[in-house]
Amino acid sequence: MENLVQEAIQNVNLHAVMPSLILSVAGMALLLVAVFSPRGKTAHIAWLSIASLIVAGIVTIMGWNDTQYGFAGSVQLDNFAAFFSMICIIAAGLAILMSDEYLKRENFPVGEYYPLILITTAGAMWMVSGTDLITIFLGLEVLSVSLYILAGFFRDQVRCNEAGLKYFFLGAFSTGFLLYGMALLYGVSGTTKVYDIAAYIQANPDTTTNVMFVAGGLLMLTGFFFKIAAAPFHMWTPDVYQGAPTPITAFMSAGPKAAAFAALIRVTFICLEGMQDHLTTVFWVLAVLTMTVGNLIALNQKDLKRMLAYSSIAHAGYAMVGLVAWNEIGSAGILFYMLVYTFMNMGAFAILILIGRSGEENLTLDGVTGLGYKKPMLGIAFSIFLFALMGLPPTAGFTGKFYIFAGAINSGYIWLAVLGVLNSAVSLYYYLRIMIFMYFKEPQEDYAWVKIYPATAVSIVISVIGVLYLGIVPGSIMQLARMAGF
């Protein structure tokens, strides 16, 4: 034990955790700023948070192609981690942009909100760069605990409390699986470092049939499945997404989900390679189940926030197709898809923020009747996001799905791609229905309460640009994803 600590201290290398370090420090400093700020004044905290995210983003980008190892091999900031970190940073930035005016409208402008987002992001970064089960778990917990608070942030709203509480209990439950699985892996291999586990299996090939090892691996995966909301571990998602403050819902559906995908890919592809034969079947079934359940239930939803929650489940299913492919193209596809998904989904949620009234009213299908005529720009932006979610060109939703499904076909999983495309067809129904209400029904209201908040509008514009850019010229970013893929 003494040796380990010594070794760890000698191999600190702060470069490997620099982006997350920046965010942690900024988060703590801003908490203090929040304490000394007058109640109700939060804009400066929001902008400082964005500034720190930009700094962290620049540091991350500058470290591209320059892998840093730190803390005796328990952290590895490589291209893979950098790409996922950028997704989390973008998600956090968009979430903050759409928050300030929203918090004011909901009468809850409280300063600690932003530092919590920063700390969540820092946790997500440890997850994506962790090469030690302990680091990954630590990141996951930092991320989760902050999210529990954020999900139940409006402490005077019952629905919000319910969201926070459900998320907390079920999250704790799933963490139990995760930790138990990690413990079993440690028990078998005697180490928690993912590369050492892989080396142990290399040396002892029969480990892969060891029930303890297999159970450990699967239990650990279950924990990640919970985080990415794969069926049947998805059931918390609709309730929590619907109850949580909308910017947090948007953030949860993009950043933390991407981080969970990152940890899942890293652990699976390195430690559990020996279980590949069976695991691909598991992933196959779960991917199909997840997208199908998400899409089918979304068909009958009238509440837009809940509908998008189910749609986010379905999209996790599409992304899982990349896991089945189990190769560089597949993981590059997931990287690209999560980036695309961040833009299109967060953009859609930002629109919901604008069209909602205080107390989250009016977020039903009827609530957008004729919106396209009364608020044309909003209608166009919403349509772009919906087209992207459907996966139609020239939006990024198409290119993202294209790369994912092409990867599956390349690996011989034709039927998986077919089921994925069929699912996309089903999803057209509920996405298009929103557009039908927006454009083909006479407006009942004049939408006078819809105010275009400037910062939220900026987040929408950024998302639109992202969706169109990645859709029309995906080449360069896809190249980066290839460089980052496993």
Place this chain on the structure above:
Amino acid sequence: MYGNLWLIPFFPLLGAIINGLFGKKIKNEAVIGGIGTLMIFLSFLVAVQNFFRLIGDTEKVHEIVLASWMTVGNLQVNWELLLDPLSAVMILVVTGVGTLIHLYSIGYMHGETGYYRFFSYLNLFAFSMLMLVLGGNALVMFIGWEGVGLCSYLLIGYYYEKKSASDAAKKAFVVNRIGDFGFLCGLFILFWALAGHGVWTINFVEIAANAHLLEAGGALITIITLAFFLGATGKSAQIPLFTWLPDAMEGPTPVSALIHAATMVTAGIYMIGRMNILFAMAPSTMMTIAIIGAATAFLAASIGFAQNDIKRVLAYSTVSQLGYMFLAMGVGAFSAGIFHLMTHAFFKACLFLGSGSVIHAMHHAYHHAHLHDDPQDMRNMGGLRSKMPITFWTFLLSTIAIAGVPLFSGFFSKDEILWWSFGSTAGHPIFWIIAVCVAGMTAFYMFRLVFMTFFGAQRTDPRAKDHIPESPWTITVPLMVLAFLAVVGGYVGVPKILGGGNHFGNFLAPVFGPAQELHNLNAHGSHALEYTLIALSVCIALFGIYMAWLMYMKNPALPAQFTAKFAGVYRFVFNKWYIDELYDFVFVNPCKRFGTFLWKIFDVRLVDGIVNGCAWVVKGVGAGLRYTQTGYMYNYAVAMVVGVVVIVGFYVFG
């Protein structure tokens, strides 16, 4: 060095976006029209700059990669532009003539509803056309190709409340789709054929460099080029797909001038020029092109004899001149074809704009007198010479140019085509005979138009005839510039035999030279022969003019006697050889009947039944699944546990 090339398509795109998004709010016509014209003018300036850079450059082919677009397997597709002498000429024509027509539209479209819409579409068209000619690979070109088709559709149907206009727009769109199908087939087969040799590319430079892998004269290359040619016939209104162009005259006149005379319809010629290496490898295709071109030129010219609508005459004249250009391409006279494309852009744009000026004035007069006569019918015109002097003179100069009178631009370009069609290794005297006949016919019907419109007695309703004004400066200035170009534009390419240096041909030589040399495409013959042919063609053109003068000036009763005597022939020609009716009978109606069958029986009963059934089942399952979402946490936890147990169980026992 050519880093600012992207600005050329960018400016019109910007203009289209600005006017499209904010035009409705701007309202002020001067601002809207000013933005649209300024944007294309800026493109023109950049185009001129790049043109002169290219002239001074020893390296004539430049590829500019803007961004990577997609990577599919071994195929890497970029957003790339290609600047070589061919595209340099095209961008000058498109932006130069385009600028003048934008300027013209400011005055011409005055007071129209949807003024901003017009300028937005016109800019969008310019953007698409520039992408088409600058595209460095077939896919970028195809975006432009589809874009111009779309803009053409939008602009023909600009007066969409009018049924004839929206019908014409649909017709243009559908007919073009058939051509696009050919283009895509050609592209796919070409891609597949090259990939078979391990070359994965759709980039023009690489295609040209690897074309030798395909067997020259083989079936494959013939099919590829024929498919591309089908695409060209759609876009450039050749037999069998020419019927949409005369109907397209439903659009506002500046649209006819820009899209349906000067630029878009020449896209097919340009495309053949761009892929000249492939076409040169397929002699059978070349011959087909020459035959179709000559036949179209003849057919359209004959129809032009009997039309009374001023714009329709010009439309058939355009089809006929495009046939000329295809004839040039077909006999291997690529640079002559492009040369004629350019001079034609000048005089035909001028003619269309001039006719627009006339229509504008007639419309004004009728409006003033509260009459509803047809402002486009030449039988209502006559004697406009003194009322609209600038329009008249510019129109006359352009008519002389198109008729092929010596020393005017049309003479030089037409003459080179005539010479190649006679003396080229791919030519034949029959082509020359048809072409020279068409030249005479062109001279006849164009002067018929001039005489009917500008000379003789005024046939306009007396209540309106005193209210015919000359057009404002935004209309007359473009006319004068274009007429000037129509007169002198040919001097850049005076052939050697007439004491010139054929600079135009030399400039394009890096593009067309290799293919012409490799496949032995050139025109040989004695000087005496060449002079004789020139003299003959000039005589025939003058004869055509004389006949027009005889029939429509000296003895205006002659045409009526003529039509009475040859009533059958006249009706046949007047009704455009009944081609539309033939197509209706052979293609359209059977398709409709088949469509109705598919719709009523196959679709409604069978397909809809299955589809609705599926939707019903899917929705039902969704509704059922919804009940699993109870809202109780312990249910969720149970689901998770069951999930874990099933997964582990599957793994251990499966």
